[in-house]
Amino acid sequence: xxxxxxxxxxxxxxxxxxxxxxxxxxxxxxxxxxxxxxxxxxxxxxxxxxxxxxxxxxxxxxxxxxxxxxxxxxxxxxxxxxxxxxxxxxxxxxxxxxxxxxxxxxxxxxxxxxxxxxxxxxxxxxxxxxxxxxxxxxxxxxxxxxxxxxxxxxxxxxxxxxxxx
Numbered sequence: 001x002x003x004x005x006x007x008x009x010x011x012x013x014x015x016x017x018x019x020x021x022x023x024x025x026x027x028x029x030x031x032x033x034x035x036x037x038x039x040x041x042x043x044x045x046x047x048x049x050x051x052x053x054x055x056x057x058x059x060x061x062x063x064x065x066x067x068x069x070x071x072x073x074x075x076x077x078x079x080x081x082x083x084x085x086x087x088x089x090x091x092x093x094x095x096x097x098x099x100x101x102x103x104x105x106x107x108x109x110x111x112x113x114x115x116x117x118x119x120x121x122x123x124x125x126x127x128x129x130x131x132x133x134x135x136x137x138x139x140x141x142x143x144x145x146x147x148x149x150x151x152x153x154x155x156x157x158x159x160x161x162x163x164x165x
Contacts, residue, residue, distance in 0.1 A: 010051040017044035018110065021103045030151050031099040033082045041099075045106060046075055052109070064109055074102040089159040096151045104144040111136050 003011065020041040024031045032038040052068040078098040081091040115125035115133050125133045 004055075006051060006054050010048055010055060013044050013051065014048040014106070014110065017041050017048055018103075018106065020044065021106075025103075025147065029147075029154055030096045031103065033079070033095075033099075041103075042075060042079065045102060046072065048106070049075070067105055067109065071102045071105050074098040074105070078102070089155075092155050092159070093152060096155055097148055100144060100148055100151065104140060107140050108137055111140070 017040070020037045021031055023037040024035060024041060027037070028035065031041055033042055049068040049071040053065055056062055056064065075098070078095045081095040081098075084091055112125075112128050112133055115130070115136070116123050116127055118124065127133075
């Protein structure tokens with residue numbers, strides 16, 4: 001199945017967002033909106049999610065559209081909390097979680113679409129119910145849970161140090 005111009009744009013923007021999130025997670029242990037990579041993740045994921053609303057192989061609203069809207073909501077709330085940063089370190093827990101959760105949710109259609117299209121002519125998976133896709137998403141979910149616990153612990157240390165000053 002060939003991609004439309006919107007599909008190509010959506011894919012390129014989405015790949016840049018995912019790479020930016022990975023850079024943030026490796027460098028900072030979280031998606032940090034104070035960094036260039038964090039800002040790129042935020043804006044490119046927002047654009048990618050909004051363009052996903054114009055993409056569909058079926059008529060009407062589908063689960064992909066709902067997922068895209070959920071990601072937009074998560075990003076919006078995280079950004080609102082980020083802007084309230086000064087003296088409100090309790091909000092960092094939610095901000096970190098929402099940004100990480102938006103990344104996890106972004107990976108669900110990414111894995112499905114990639115595995116169902118690549119390599120061209122002989123894709124790795126036949127569709128969303130293919131065991132390789134389900135196992136991959138399960139592994140990503142476990143990594144998301146582990147990462148969220150680590151972020152929570154790190155943020156708790158940061159908050160404790162902030163209070164002690």
